[in-house]
Amino acid sequence: MSGPSTYKPGSGVEKWLDDRLPIIRLGYDSFVDFPTPRNLNYWWTFGGILAVFLMIQILSGIVLAMHYVAHEDYAFDSVQRITRDVPFGWLIQSMHANGASFFFVAVYLHMFRGLYYGSYKAPREILWILGVVIYLLMMATGFMGYVLPWGQMSYWGAMVITNLIGALPFVGDAIREWLWGGFSVGQATLNRFFSLHYLLPFVIAAVVGLHIWALHVPGNGNPVGLDVRKGDAGKKDTLPFHPYYTVKDGFAIIVYLMIFAVFVFFLPTVLGHADNYIEANPLSTPAHIVPEWYYLPFYAILRAITFDIGPIDAKLGGVLAMFGAIGILFVLPWLDTSKVRSMRYRPLTRWFFIFFVVAALGLGWCGAVNPDDYVMGITGFKFLYLGQFLTFYYFAYFIVVLPVLGIIEKPKERPASIEAAVLGTDKA
Amino acid sequence: MKMTRIFAAAIAALGFAGTAAAFEGEQHAPHEHHWHHDGPFGTYDTQAVQRGYQVYQEVCASCHSMDLMRFRNLGQQGGPFASEEFPNPNDNLIVMQIAASYTRVWDQDEVNDDGDPVERPGLPSDAFPAPFANEQMARASNGGAYPPDLSLIVKARSHGENYLYSLLTGYEEAPADSHLAPGQYYNPYFPGGAIAMAPPLADGIIEYADGTEATLEQMAEDVTTFLSWAGDPHMETRKQMGVMVLIYLLIFAILVYLAYRQVWANVKH
Numbered sequence: 001m002s003g004p005s006t007y008k009p010g011s012g013v014e015k016w017l018d019d020r021l022p023i024i025r026l027g028y029d030s031f032v033d034f035p036t037p038r039n040l041n042y043w044w045t046f047g048g049i050l051a052v053f054l055m056i057q058i059l060s061g062i063v064l065a066m067h068y069v070a071h072e073d074y075a076f077d078s079v080q081r082i083t084r085d086v087p088f089g090w091l092i093q094s095m096h097a098n099g100a101s102f103f104f105v106a107v108y109l110h111m112f113r114g115l116y117y118g119s120y121k122a123p124r125e126i127l128w129i130l131g132v133v134i135y136l137l138m139m140a141t142g143f144m145g146y147v148l149p150w151g152q153m154s155y156w157g158a159m160v161i162t163n164l165i166g167a168l169p170f171v172g173d174a175i176r177e178w179l180w181g182g183f184s185v186g187q188a189t190l191n192r193f194f195s196l197h198y199l200l201p202f203v204i205a206a207v208v209g210l211h212i213w214a215l216h217v218p219g220n221g222n223p224v225g226l227d228v229r230k231g232d233a234g235k236k237d238t239l240p241f242h243p244y245y246t247v248k249d250g251f252a253i254i255v256y257l258m259i260f261a262v263f264v265f266f267l268p269t270v271l272g273h274a275d276n277y278i279e280a281n282p283l284s285t286p287a288h289i290v291p292e293w294y295y296l297p298f299y300a301i302l303r304a305i306t307f308d309i310g311p312i313d314a315k316l317g318g319v320l321a322m323f324g325a326i327g328i329l330f331v332l333p334w335l336d337t338s339k340v341r342s343m344r345y346r347p348l349t350r351w352f353f354i355f356f357v358v359a360a361l362g363l364g365w366c367g368a369v370n371p372d373d374y375v376m377g378i379t380g381f382k383f384l385y386l387g388q389f390l391t392f393y394y395f396a397y398f399i400v401v402l403p404v405l406g407i408i409e410k411p412k413e414r415p416a417s418i419e420a421a422v423l424g425t426d427k428a
Numbered sequence: 429m430k431m432t433r434i435f436a437a438a439i440a441a442l443g444f445a446g447t448a449a450a451f452e453g454e455q456h457a458p459h460e461h462h463w464h465h466d467g468p469f470g471t472y473d474t475q476a477v478q479r480g481y482q483v484y485q486e487v488c489a490s491c492h493s494m495d496l497m498r499f500r501n502l503g504q505q506g507g508p509f510a511s512e513e514f515p516n517p518n519d520n521l522i523v524m525q526i527a528a529s530y531t532r533v534w535d536q537d538e539v540n541d542d543g544d545p546v547e548r549p550g551l552p553s554d555a556f557p558a559p560f561a562n563e564q565m566a567r568a569s570n571g572g573a574y575p576p577d578l579s580l581i582v583k584a585r586s587h588g589e590n591y592l593y594s595l596l597t598g599y600e601e602a603p604a605d606s607h608l609a610p611g612q613y614y615n616p617y618f619p620g621g622a623i624a625m626a627p628p629l630a631d632g633i634i635e636y637a638d639g640t641e642a643t644l645e646q647m648a649e650d651v652t653t654f655l656s657w658a659g660d661p662h663m664e665t666r667k668q669m670g671v672m673v674l675i676y677l678l679i680f681a682i683l684v685y686l687a688y689r690q691v692w693a694n695v696k697h
Contacts, residue, residue: 038695038696038697039697077495077496080496080579080580083662084496084501084661084662090662090665090666091666091669094666239695239697243691244691244692244695247684247687247688247691247692248688248692250684250688251681251684251685251688254677254680254681254684255681257677258674258677258678258681261670261673261674261677262670262674264670265666265667265669265670265671265673265674266468266667266670268666269583274583274584274585274586274588275584277580277583277584277659278576278580278584287619422696422697423696424696
């Protein structure tokens with residue numbers, strides 16, 4: 001952890017334990033005395049919120065797994081039995097299904113925070129990459145979890161996504177059959193998805209451990225993007241994590257839980273799709289197959305590539321673009337050439353970032369609708385074209401905007417230190 | 429508070445993106461009907477659920493199954509025949525009577541000493557009897573169409589209750605340019621407009637046990653309320669608990685916010 005440990009065992013038992021397994025010391029140094037920049041705003045509370053939601057998902061999921069039957073004939077009914085006959089099953093199921101959405105809302109806000117304040121820049125590249133790994137694992141877990149209730153959207157969503165693998169040249173078909181465990185989405189697929197859906201959250205928890213470890217080496221970034229000063233001056237830049245940030249995070253977590261409760265108790269089905277209350281039927285394809293909302297931007301990118309690029313046909317191109325949209329996040333730390341972390345001091349890039357957020361939301365919109373429909377009824381302006389434009393911008397932001405602006409942009413003057421920023425000598 | 433607004437806006441934006449699934453082209457948008465169980469405090473109109481069960485039993489059940497329902501559900505907390513006298517719905521006399529009014533083979537695995545399936549009166553633990561043994565038989569009796577199971581029908585259609593009510597009351601004379609196959613009926617609220625279900629309800633086709641006049645609108649509203657309850661039988665408990673949870677979290681949030689102000693009072697940040 002950053003800085004020497006200041007833990008002093010308070011009792012004989014703690015001393016005895018500390019000499020053998022310094023676990024209390026680890027907790028103290030990490031979550032009590034840990035020096036944290038004093039200027040963190042509420043965008044920094046999503047890390048704690050995410051930890052809470054990972055626990056909610058794991059605990060509610062373990063209970064659901066006690067009652068769930070991973071069989072193509074019984075899966076749909078078993079989920080219904082949970083909501084009807086298991087004591088408080090309706091509550092646990094609603095928490096788990098809506099919890100996934102709230103987990104993703106939090107992770108997106110956490111990622112946008114990182115993008116805006118340059119949290120991916122040196123010395124936090126590994127921290128960022130571990131975050132992208134967690135996000136990928138969340139996507140896989142969420143996708144497989146959505147298949148388990150075995151409704152129409154579960155089944156056909158699984159069909160569409162696994163079919164993407166078939167777009168790979170030469171090996172696509174073989175890999176797809178291997179994933180399915182047969183020649184279509186079926187019993188074998190459901191069973192293995194259940195197994196993996198139970199496994200991956202624990203992998204996520206392990207990577208979260210690494211993520212926090214990597215966080216605690218350089219410490220938190222902060223809104224002005226300056227390093228905590230070395231030595232005694234650094235003390236004026238920071239506050240101990242407890243009580244300052246435990247209480248601030250705690251407040252944010254409770255407010256977030258209130259919004260969560262509104263959905264769990266009063267709007268339990270609005271984030272889902274009506275078709276998923278129809279049992280999976282391989283003989284009847286729904287009129288519109290849409291994934292869960294948190295995949296919609298990537299679904300729009302997938303569908304934006306409608307043309308062949310040299311030897312790459314449109315389908316493979318779409319798949320590559322979709323995976324590339326996440327893959328590019330892995331190399332982001334080396335694409336942004338600016339030494340300035342916080343966008344507060346990057347007057348030009350800031351606007352490109354704001355439009356990046358708009359583009360991401362816009363892609364979500366494109367993913368939800370039929371690509372041949374017209375945007376707001378404007379004849380000729382298909383959602384497909386909007387999706388293509390926004391996809392172009394998505395990649396251009398990483399490949400062109402960040403590398404170029406980092407060189408040509410003249411950043412605003414930054415305060416001398418975090419302390420100076422807090423004391424109001426800086427109004428940025 | 430500013431932060432709450434940001435949260436709410438973000439979730440609203442993302443929620444909108446998620447539910448804005450495309451709607452079928454020529455389909456009429458359903459009526460906005462007011463339901464007793466709308467809103468955060470809305471409860472089911474028990475009388476309507478009871479009447480709706482009668483409509484289901486006398487009209488819908490001749491073609492539509494409700495596989496997820498058991499007779500005992502009718503007497504459980506929040507159900508149409510719930511009674512404080514019988515906290516265990518399996519002891520509920522009305523429920524027992526309803527179940528016993530059906531005599532049939534309930535389970536092919538339930539056999540006598542000769543190995544033959546047993547025919548007996550129903551028990552509260554038995555499922556609502558399905559009108560057809562399997563999909564093929566259902567299709568054969570319905571001109572090739574398969575009447576969907578109604579256990580979750582309100583949740584399984586976008587616009588839920590409003591869709592169902594509009595559909596049940598929305599049959600019209602087919603316009604001249606519509607191409608209806610034999611055995612199809614025109615209903616502009618149904619995707620595509622051609623529906624295989626004959627208009628199921630008409631004024632006075634049943635006689636309500638409670639004496640309510642059985643108009644088309646009345647029956648449509650009642651049966652929709654019943655099906656809404658059947659799809660979400662714990663709604664009332666859910667909403668009540670939600671109110672308590674939100675009050676609890678609100679008080680908790682205020683206390684933590686005050687603690688936050690206190691802790692940070694002398695710290696510039």
